[in-house]
Amino acid sequence: MSNLSEPPAPEEVTTSERLQLTLFVSGASPTSIRAVQRLRDLCDKNCPAGYDLEIVDIYQQPEKVASAGVVAVPTLIKDLPLPVRVLVGGFTDRPRVLAALGLSISTTEP
């Protein structure tokens, strides 16, 4: 269980570009709402260049689920800046999320 996916390479760790994010969630379930809240909170605090977040409800837009090849919810796809990253889970592991998105932990972070 501890053998998690490889952490991103060091040179990708920080970015000053604007993030293009797509988040797939399952409707308005409490887990979905919590995941959205966590992500927004995290990005608000750590994205110096700002971010665009598209939230896709898999029940409302199933064709987008298929075209993106998504099987898990929540799934976050970072389309830009490259490389594309796919994150699954409810963003409870904040350092991991930040690393995957290429963000450094902001000093404003508690």
Add this chain to the structure above:
Amino acid sequence: MTNNDVHDPGDRPRVELPKSPTGITGFDEVSKGGLPTGRPTLVSGPPGSGKSLFALQFLVHGATHCGEPGLYLGFEGDRGDLAADVGALGIDLAGLEQNGVLLIDAQAMEREAIETGEFDLEALMVRVAFAVEKVGAKRVALDSLESLFAAFGNRPALVRSELLRLFRWLKDRDLTAVITGERTEETLIRHGMEEYLSDCVVLLDHRVVDEVATRRLRILKYRGSTHGRNEYPFLIGPDGLEVLPITSLGLNQQVSSDRLTTGIAGLDEMLGGQGVYRASSILVSGTSGTGKTTIAASFASAACQRGEKVLFFSFEESESEILRNMASVSLDLAGWVERGLLHFHCQRPTTLGLEDHLATMRRKVDQIAPTLVVIDPVSSLSRGTSQLDVSAMLMRQIYYLKSAGITAVMTSLTEGGDDLEHTELNISSLVDTWLLTITMPSSGERNRGLYVLKSRGMAHSNQIREFLLSSEGVGLVPVYIGPDGVLTGSARAAAEAAQAATEQGWARESAELTEALELRRRAVETEVASLWADFEAEENRSQRRIQAGKKGEEALRLSRLEQGRQRTVKPEDGP
């Protein structure tokens, strides 16, 4: 056999499981109708074993032949990869999708998904539900389990429970599903899914034995249905997956009592005087150089003489070699080739895998529609494969040919030193007529012999006959069995000559005796005749004298009466 499957002894009709045909040549026969309708089937095998193709063929057949639209959900490559894979097999996925009978949802799984907390696979359910509804799918393929487990390698328990949810969902909607997986029991047990995917489990295998690639298919289990339990060779041919055999393995083929000449008069004589049965299988086995090919060629030539088509599979000699060699024993096969009656198919046994050979043979048989097939020799097919494979293959080939009413003549090379009455392929119990060619070394010669080891359904000779190959043709002569034992070759010729000489001597002597006796008899007859003549003359003389004597006596009596009368005086007449 079929009846037993359908009815139990209590005459209570058992409901056969509804099945969905796969359209995969041979598989529907082996599985007796296809995959269980409304249930998931696990198709398992190592990479490259044809799982995806199996799944796709199943969907395409449903869409094109059964009015059952299909959904393909793939995680191993994108649709471009898939289309390229099946395009070569003439499957037009794009066309089927345009017609709305097939939906391909293929996305390579992102294997580097970074886990940041709790998640589930609800999106997968949504994708399946959306696609099933969109196309009105009755058939679903999920390709493959491993890619899902690999994508979420840290959470097998989650993937398992989510997949089980998906399988239940598929079952609840009566969707016939093919789920592919790389390994068999161990994976299933490891993932704890065996009880959910055990309605039907099909194993595909791809192995290389002695550098020859062979593919195998086996139905591991099929709940609620009978099925062929063997390992069946299959191949990926121009029409996709083909499982062999294409015919059922039932023992219910029509038998023929029509007899065919073997082309060798002496051999016909040994086989009840009429030769072999049509559509029977004949095995000619023996060590090297005993004339097996020649016997097979005689069968072929005889069939051509009847105006029938013959297909000759040669795995050791080329067509021109066979034609030349057979011409040396007055078997003009070239003439039959020219007339389109005799067809050769020569191939090195190692050029193809076993199942490819089988498929090629079957295709050739279908194409040429012969009444007699020669396989020379079957033993060379065992190269690169296990004996079990070959005998299983031959068994099917024999049944296939039998059911098609085709006579099969096979030759088999027995290695020197092996027990002659034992074929390495264990096919002897399958053949109807088994001819054994042997060498009989004696007095500095090596002569060929032949005997009938068995021949079902006919009286056959128990003799070993000498098998003669000469420029005048092929002949079988009875061996000479004299006081010195069995003689063959020149020893037989010498013994026969000696016997002929003795017989001639006896004949001359008896002729002379007969003549002498005849002369003597004539002499005796002449003598008897002259004696009779003398006797008759004497008898005549004697008779005459007897007659003369009697006359004299009478005359004397009359004269005495007269004298007496003259001397007596008549009283009434006196003077």
